[in-house]
Ligand SMILES: Nc1ncnc2c1ncn2[C@@H]1O[C@H](COP(=O)(O)OP(=O)(O)OP(=O)(O)O)[C@@H](O)[C@H]1O
């Protein structure tokens with residue numbers, strides 16, 4: 173095997189197999205199979221169509237991450253705007269440090285009846301957990317292969333199940349802190365039964381040179397509603413690989429928003445499978461990158477049944493020598509008539525050295541559908557900057573105003589009002605305190 | 611003292627000389643009008659005063675309140691009290707008029723070492739300034755100039771002027787595209803700002819505006835030069851005779 177990074181993961185697996193959660197049960201067999209297929213496929217690289225712009229293999233080889241240590245001592249959350257972004261919102265908080273649940277730092281009390289929130293390792297015997305972990309989405313094999321790595325090595329995560337008709341009383345905030353370098357593999361499972369409702373914030377922070385490998389599996393029952401807001405801002409030496417996979421039953425609704433302030437290299441994958449008619453998915457995001465950051469947003473929406481709606485908008489600003497990527501695909505299966513599918517991506521280059529690659533695609537096999545896709549890459553308008561300055565607004569402030577205005581179009585799609593305002597503040601602050609200047 | 615003192619001003623754009631030796635003095639409290647054929651350099655003069663990049667002063671000088679204006683950049687000039695109402699105000703998608711106004715006013719206050727206005731006091735002030743200009747709240751909530759009609763854009767420009775209270779206001783064809791009622795509203799807005807400390811330079815093609823905003827002097831700009839200066843009656847004369855007598859080549 174000439175894939176050194178994959179080999180490190182395989183060795184880790186051999187070493188830890190006996191002590192990984194679920195040893196001896198169905199999960200152990202599933203892990204064996206996942207590791208086998210992960211090793212066969214290897215880590216993805218740029219010769220694969222779906223990884224054309226992100227060489228995960230090279231990045232992981234270079235960094236040669238060993239497993240992150242269990243961090244058991246006291247932990248101080250970083251004193252940054254990102255770390256405290258949701259602090260003012262009344263919410264349940266579950267904290268993970270180096271990928272491990274820390275009940276001592278968490279605060280999820282008096283959950284409503286019908287809301288079951290556990291550490292993944294405590295519910296491995298439950299059937300719904302098995303079903304979610306074993307689920308496959310076969311629309312983008314090259315991108316899903318990395319889920320095998322997660323399945324083989326996952327050591328913790330949050331498992332949330334909300335019973336029929338129950339509404340989570342306040343947002344659940346899953347906070348992931350990389351306190352030390354090294355690889356962590358997290359698996360979150362979310363099951364909303366019929367007509368259940370939840371808002372979940374997921375934030376990934378920490379300055380360590382860590383590899384965060386996160387898979388979040390979601391199943392929405394009929395008419396269930398999930399709003400998922402993910403915020404990511406990690407160290408320059410970190411690699412972030414996150415996959416959100418959602419299966420939507422009839423008339424359910426997903427709203428997913430990702431704000432990526434990046435790390436060294438990030439890849440955010442979003443898979444949506446419509447399995448029941450009349451469902452809606454809003455998959456949106458914004459990203460702001462500087463220096464040598466690289467952020468790849470990958471998104472596949474599968475309209476496998478008729479009458480579903482999917483709207484996607486990603487907007488990004490790129491400064492320094494950063495690189496932004498949007499790859500998206502909307503698949504409309506032959507029987508999926510009355511599909512409404514839209515996918516848009518817009519980027520703003522703030523520096524000559526920044527680059528953007530956008531590839532939105534439509535694969536349509538039905539005829540009675542409404543689909544559109546598009547992408548633009550532009551720069552700040554000099555005329556607009558002049559106009560603002562002519563009213564006394566200094567150049568940097570003028571640029572910030574225009575950058576915020578650009579990102580706000582996407583950020584406005586975050587349904588939770590306080591979260592929306594929190595993300596807008598972060599986006600505005602990104603420019604103010606950063607190299608967010610040419 | 612002269613608020614604005616322009617001496618032998620030559621300005622080139624993209625290497626082409628557009629203004630070819632302008633002399634113009636405006637004292638505090640005065641309103642001067644500039645008229646002249648299309649392409650004669652009126653907007654160029656306004657842009658030079660605002661400090662727009664690409665407008666190169668190749669000769670001569672501009673002094674504002676005794677100070678060399680060319681030493682200040684665009685936003686410094688605005689904070690120092692220069693305001694240009696644009697002939698073609700541009701659209702700024704995503705920035706609400708309200709946010710824009712607040713950012714501009716507070717930036718200027720900050721530059722002058724004054725305290726910034728909080729949201730409540732700002733709102734009160736904007737409403738007070740917007741009312742006589744018939745600018746409804748609904749318009750303030752929309753992105754600046756986006757989807758505004760021609761007349762609404764011009765009213766928005768005057769609102770900015772009323773709020774920022776500049777020492778020298780340059781109005782570039784603020785009357786074009788206005789219906790009679792809007793013209794009166796805008797003129798009343800401008801007149802409300804006339805005072806002994808403030809000077810105005812009004813660029814227009816029509817004497818009608820000058821019936822409402824009565825100027826102390828009227829200049830004819832042709833071929834990049836001021837070819838004639840007179841009183842308000844000059845505007846009436848031009849209305850009748852046109853600019854033939856001031857043809858750039860003849861001058
Ligand atoms: N970037 C440029 N390069 C070359 N020539 C230019 C440039 N910008 C303006 N000009 C020229 O300068 C001259 C003066 O233009 P200006 O806009 O100042 O005229 P104006 O008097 O305001 O006309 P109008 O009454 O039509 O508004 C015109 O001939 C115009 O074509």
Ligand SMILES: [Mg+2]
Nearest residue numbers: 652653654697
């Ligand atoms: Mg003009």
